[in-house]
Amino acid sequence: MTVSRMINGHPYVTPETAKKVREAIRKLNYRPNHAARMLTGKLSRSIGLIVPDISDTFFSVVSHAVQETARAQNYLVWLAASEDDPTIEAAQVESMTHHPVDGILLVPTQSREPYLKAIVAGNTPVVTIDRPIEVATTDSVGVENQAGAMMAVDHLVEHGYKKIACVSANAHLQTMKDRIAGYRDSLRKAKRSYQNELELKSSASSKAVLAELLTARNRPDAIFAANNASTIWVIEALKELNIQMGKDIALVGFDDVDFFTLITPSVTAVRQPAAELGNVATRLLLQRINGEFKSTSVRTILPVTLTIRESCGCRRAIA
Amino acid sequence: MTVSRMINGHPYVTPETAKKVREAIRKLNYRPNHAARMLTGKLSRSIGLIVPDISDTFFSVVSHAVQETARAQNYLVWLAASEDDPTIEAAQVESMTHHPVDGILLVPTQSREPYLKAIVAGNTPVVTIDRPIEVATTDSVGVENQAGAMMAVDHLVEHGYKKIACVSANAHLQTMKDRIAGYRDSLRKAKRSYQNELELKSSASSKAVLAELLTARNRPDAIFAANNASTIWVIEALKELNIQMGKDIALVGFDDVDFFTLITPSVTAVRQPAAELGNVATRLLLQRINGEFKSTSVRTILPVTLTIRESCGCRRAIA
């Protein structure tokens, strides 16, 4: 008991006793047993992080930031991938809550899955990243999807492109809906009649679909790609079809990736603060866990910026 | 007790009783308490994975594979980043072993850290990925670094380049030493006198150093970059200095990255089976955990392949 009090920093332990305990701990190489602590209801000092795909650049940057922020407060991170499958996601959440973790950071693949209600009803705090959920109220951290998409398409409009198409993937996600809405807003504002929205499924199947779009008689002169995967698919398709990007067809993507500077012409894209997203979400979750944050759930929206390079038709990279 | 037997699949439970228990479990929404199970020494069905940097493409692909293989056997994965700092790495291992995990997958930042002895001496199985350790014997899974580097440099030699330089980072790592050795072997075999080994530190500091190398009077006509970071730094430097890659200077990198196909000219690189590395290591670890693998430690070396594209001077991408 005295050892327990010493370790947990309770008062009522004389300095001499504390010293003796410390020495014994060192001598015996004693470490408190984590499992026993859990059994008495202590915090585990660990959080769970569930993302669709670890190897996606965007999520790997987010994960890195989460890890860093958590470690700074001596928290460990469980990382799991849902592979965009709600069933797997539900199983991962289940495993984590029972393991147990003190809180969960979730990039939900669906916003209306019924199981989401259950986890939020439990006493494990949840913060969603990137995408909010609809069936329950949680803290969430995201970015300005609609405004960001508008910025991107506005830039294409200013270049004078008349036929701006939108290419997306996973269009059922709220983030994607918002970006597509931004695309529409911009066209409406500019009073453009041409509107062409294409949803891609996977790298393999997108090839044919993109080739059709890019070689049609009435083909677009500019493309807005709503996420990094579709941006990359467009770049691939243009390269294969030998269509000059930034000259024959302009391209602006949503979500900037490091190597976009290395491509010729370099790729203009909306930059999301991926690392900050992870940091902010983690700090918020840890505050919830420690009870430092009592108010009802908050939704934090981080701003995005348009990083202008060459694929939009600008001669030199500006930002 | 009967419930415990039922759940753990012990014999000596009548079908009727089992059914009753199942119904009660469903009705009460009962889930065994993980902490209590840990306390009695059961397996946690979780493993730890420690990599230097999650956002590095290579490690994110490895992590993805580990996650997948583990999940297939109902194992959860703790992912932590050591940030190439032995102190952090030791702390992460400590946290994990006490948390507890059934086994650890480690990409060690150092091969001689004394703490490594301790963890191997403990009863938590360890499998190292990519880099072996020296101070203790563990299972390890890696790739043919020396032979792969030789393949790469041989290819440059065959092109007829006379002055082939080697650019690396973290040259103290055994993997890097092996690749540099492969570079030397190839030059020795070809009886080339020119030999220039440059170790880069970080993106920022590498700029000036690279510029000096690439603009010197006696500058190389080909470069072998020993990992993906240095390959990317070289590409950046060439682009900034307006030196034509594959024409003015050839480039072959070690570790292939998806976007190398999107760069003009596309980048020739030694492809490591990153996903397989993760799969093999995880399967091996799980076998150790389940006692299915009793023999002394094994070292698995996976083959690498040279993916020939254009930056080496070849006109068309072959592979």
Added chain:
DNA sequence: TAATTTTACGTAAACGATGTCGTTGTACTT
């Protein structure tokens, strides 16, 4: 049929830390 084994369950103890409470000793009142 009686002795023995096997099956199906329950009971007690243990894992290691912590909350509660009781006990002792010290300092401070009045």
Added chain:
DNA sequence: AAGTACAACGACATCGTTTACGTAAAATTA
């Protein structure tokens, strides 16, 4: 000097599960 307050510590029960063991009843054997 006696009473009160509180500091410092230990004993005991507790968390939820499993291991070890006990005890019947059922099945098998002699």
